[in-house]
Amino acid sequence: MNRRLIISPIAEKKLEALLEYLVEEWSLKVKTNFIMHLDExxxxxxxxxxxxxxxxxxxxxxxxxxxKQISIYYEFNDEEIRILTFFDTRQEPGKLADDFKK
Known part of the structure; x- marks a missing residue:
């Protein structure tokens, strides 16, 4: 079954912030490796x-x-997979609920 992959606006925003962080605090190579890992x-x-x-x-x-720092939360049906958020596990777990309220 070939489901469409949809990334929610919240997940997109968090991913962009994460990628910026990786470049600023680590390196372009770390960002590239992360993207390859994410794609897998x-x-x-x-x-x-x-x-x-x-x-x-x-x-x-x-x-x-x-x-160990990032989890992907998603849901799916027969037609699509919806990536809801990327969650930094170093945050307080209660903050995860905030991503689903927006």
Whole structure:
């Protein structure tokens, strides 16, 4: 099944900020490596979206641990996969709910 991959405005904004941070604080090489790693995981999510665990609190919400600092939260149906947010796991977990209110 070939589902469309949609990135929410919140996820897009967070990803842009993360990429800027990687260049400013680390290097262009770190950013490039991160993008390659992200692309690998997005391909896995596209091919097998049910391979990552579903939230116990929110039905249909799934979490993919991209790095030890960043998790991808997404949901899917037969037609599309919607990336809801990229969450920095170093934040207070309660802040995750803020991403779903916007």
């Amino acid at each position: 995981y997005l391909q896995i999510i596209k091919k097998e979206p049910e391979s990552f665990p579903e939230s116990e609190k929110v039905k249909g919400l799934r979490r993919c641990v991209l790095t």
